[in-house]
Amino acid sequence: MAPRIGVLPLARPTFDVPYAQEMAAAAFAALDKAGIVTVGGRDLLFDADATTAALAALAGEALDLVLVMQVTFTDATMTVKIAETVSAPLGIWAFPEPRIGGRLRLNAFCGLNLAMHALGRAGRKAAWLYAAPDAPEAAADVGAMAQGGQGVVASAEPVGHTAGAGAAAQAEAALAALRGTTIGLVGEHPAGFDTCRYDPAALKQLVGMSVQPIPLTRVFDGARAVAQPEVESARAAADAAISGLEGVDQPQLERSLRVFRALEGIVGEGKLKGLAVRCWPEMFTDYGCAACGPMGMMTGAGVPCACEADVYGAVTSLLLQNLAGAPSWLVDIVDMDAASNTGVFWHCGSAPIGMADSATPPRAQIHTNRKMPLLAEFTLKPGRFTACRISQAKNDTKLVIAGGEVLAAPMSFTGTSGVVRFDRPAGEVAAALMGQQLEHHVAMAYGDHREALRAVGEKLAIPVVEIA
Numbered sequence: 001m002a003p004r005i006g007v008l009p010l011a012r013p014t015f016d017v018p019y020a021q022e023m024a025a026a027a028f029a030a031l032d033k034a035g036i037v038t039v040g041g042r043d044l045l046f047d048a049d050a051t052t053a054a055l056a057a058l059a060g061e062a063l064d065l066v067l068v069m070q071v072t073f074t075d076a077t078m079t080v081k082i083a084e085t086v087s088a089p090l091g092i093w094a095f096p097e098p099r100i101g102g103r104l105r106l107n108a109f110c111g112l113n114l115a116m117h118a119l120g121r122a123g124r125k126a127a128w129l130y131a132a133p134d135a136p137e138a139a140a141d142v143g144a145m146a147q148g149g150q151g152v153v154a155s156a157e158p159v160g161h162t163a164g165a166g167a168a169a170q171a172e173a174a175l176a177a178l179r180g181t182t183i184g185l186v187g188e189h190p191a192g193f194d195t196c197r198y199d200p201a202a203l204k205q206l207v208g209m210s211v212q213p214i215p216l217t218r219v220f221d222g223a224r225a226v227a228q229p230e231v232e233s234a235r236a237a238a239d240a241a242i243s244g245l246e247g248v249d250q251p252q253l254e255r256s257l258r259v260f261r262a263l264e265g266i267v268g269e270g271k272l273k274g275l276a277v278r279c280w281p282e283m284f285t286d287y288g289c290a291a292c293g294p295m296g297m298m299t300g301a302g303v304p305c306a307c308e309a310d311v312y313g314a315v316t317s318l319l320l321q322n323l324a325g326a327p328s329w330l331v332d333i334v335d336m337d338a339a340s341n342t343g344v345f346w347h348c349g350s351a352p353i354g355m356a357d358s359a360t361p362p363r364a365q366i367h368t369n370r371k372m373p374l375l376a377e378f379t380l381k382p383g384r385f386t387a388c389r390i391s392q393a394k395n396d397t398k399l400v401i402a403g404g405e406v407l408a409a410p411m412s413f414t415g416t417s418g419v420v421r422f423d424r425p426a427g428e429v430a431a432a433l434m435g436q437q438l439e440h441h442v443a444m445a446y447g448d449h450r451e452a453l454r455a456v457g458e459k460l461a462i463p464v465v466e467i468a
Contacts, residue, residue: 004037006035006058008082009069011044011214014369020044020071023095023106026133027069027401032382034139035370036146039063044071053079055085063088064146064418067128068115068290070094073107075192076118079272083124091127091137091145092116096335099344099412099419103368110332112435113380113440116342118396120437128434131190156216163454171455174322178315179208184270184420185265187216187278189309196276196310197392203315206390206397206460211311212270216278218289222262223255232363233317238297238374241353244340244364246375253364255372259287260294272313275312276306286368292349293374299327300352306330307347311439316390317443324386327352331444333388338427343420345387345444349375351416355446357381360411368414382408382419387442394437399457401440401450402429402468422468434468 009024011017021044022212028042045051046070058066066086068079070093083090093114094108107211109130119126127145129140163171189196200211206254234257239245245253249363275298277293294303295443304317306325313330320328329352349365356362356378365377402422409419430436450466 002035003064006039006063006066015072030139068110073111076115078191093129100409103204104413116437167451167455170452181273183212184272184275186214198311201330223258226258242362255289272302274318276309276311276314278309282390290367296350297386313441320443323449328445336430346417349415387444389442398463401466424468
C-alpha cells in the first residue's frame with residue numbers, strides 16, 4: 001500500500017521565491033511519480049500563521065509520515081511545533097542548490113541543520129534527507145522514512161582520540177586566557193535559533209567567562225554619535241583593504257562604518273574579549289546597514305564576533321583564536337556534496353580579511369537578502385583548517401572537532417565562502433551533523449589544532465566528539 005504523507009513546505013520570502021517554488025513543485029512531482037500519496041496543500045508556507053493552519057488541516061488524517069520540506073532556510077520554531085503536535089513520524093527533506101557564485105538562493109542545508117539541532121534540544125527525533133528533487137533515489141528515500149527508515153545511510157559513531165601530553169600546556173594557556181573575561185551580548189538571539197540559546201551560569205562554570213548584555217539601541221545610538229573624523233578614518237582603513245566601496249550606497253556604507261566604531265568603543269569600554277551580535281533584522285530595518293563588514297573587521301582585529309547573538313559561538317571562536325594565534329571565524333555549513341566529497345563554509349560577508357584568497361581580493365558587497373552594505377566578499381584561501389564548537393546538542397555539553405582542507409575553488413556563493421574537504425567523507429560528516437543534531441555554527445581557523453582541542457576537552461571534563 002502506498003504511504004500517506006502529510007507535507008508542509010516551509011520557506012521564507014527573503015530567499016529566491018520563484019526558485020523555491022520550482023524546487024517544491026519538482027519534489028511534489030517526484031513523490032507523485034513514485035505513487036506516494038501526499039496530504040495537504042502545496043503552496044509554500046512563509047510564516048507561522050500559514051504553517052499553523054496547514055498543520056491544523058492535517059489533524060485527523062491517517063498519516064505514515066509528516067514531511068517538512070525545508071525548501072529554504074527558516075528558523076526552527078515551526079518545525080519544533082510540528083514535532084510536538086503530530087503523532088506520525090517526522091521527516092525533513094532539504095534541497096541542494098548549485099554552487100555558481102551567485103546569491104545563496106535557498107540555504108536549505110543550513111535550515112535542516114538548525115531544525116535538527118532544535119529538535120534534539122526539544123528531545124525529538126526526525127529522519128532527514130538532503131537531495132535534489134530529481135535525484136534518482138530521493139522519492140524512494142522519502143518513502144523509506146514512512147517505513148521507519150532514515151532516508152540516508154547513517155554514519156558510524158565518530159571516533160575520538162586522547163590528547164597527547166604535549167598539548168596540555170597549550171590548552172591550559174588558551175583556557176586561562178578565557179577565565180575572568182567577558183563576552184558582550186548585543187541584543188538577543190532570533191526566535192527559533194536554539195543553537196544560540198545559552199545559560200550564563202553554565203558558561204561561567206564551564207570556562208569562567210561572564211556575559212554582558214548590551215541593548216541594540218546602545219549600538220545604534222553610539223553609531224550615530226561617532227565623530228566624523230572617526231568615520232573617515234574607518235573609511236580609509238576599509239578602502240585600503242576592500243575594493244569597490246564607492247560602488248555601494250554611501251549613506252548606508254557610512255552607517256556600517258559607524259557601527260564598526262560603535263562596537264569598537266563598546267569593546268574597549270567594557271574590556272570585552274568578543275561579541276555575540278544580533279545582526280538582523282533590526283540592523284537593517286531600524287538602523288539601515290549590514291553588520292557583517294564591521295563584525296569581520298572586529299574579528300580580524302582579534303575580537304571575534306558571532307552572528308545571530310550566538311554566545312557559545314563567540315566563546316568557541318575566542319578559544320580557537322587563542323590556540324591558533326590568529327583570527328577564528330564563525331561559519332555556517334551551507335552545503336555537503338557526497339559526489340564531490342566537499343562542503344561549503346559560508347557567511348554573508350563577515351570573514352576577517354586575512355582569510356582571503358589572493359585570487360579573489362576582498363571587494364565591497366551588499367547583503368544578498370537585505371541589499372545593504374557593508375560586506376567583504378571573497379573566497380577563503382587554501383590551506384589546512386580546524387573547525388570546532390563547544391556544543392549543547394541534545395542539551396549535553398561537549399566539544400566537537402573537525403579537520404580538513406580549504407580547497408582552491410571558484411566562489412560558491414556571494415558573501416564569504418570556501419569549498420572544504422573534510423578528513424572524512426562528506427556524506428559521513430553530514431550524517432554526523434544531523435544524526436548527533438549538532439549546531440549550524442562552527443568556528444574555523446587555519447592550521448591543525450585538534451591535539452590541543454582534545455586537551456581542552458579533557459581539562460573541561462567534557463566529551464570530545466570528532467566528526468572528521
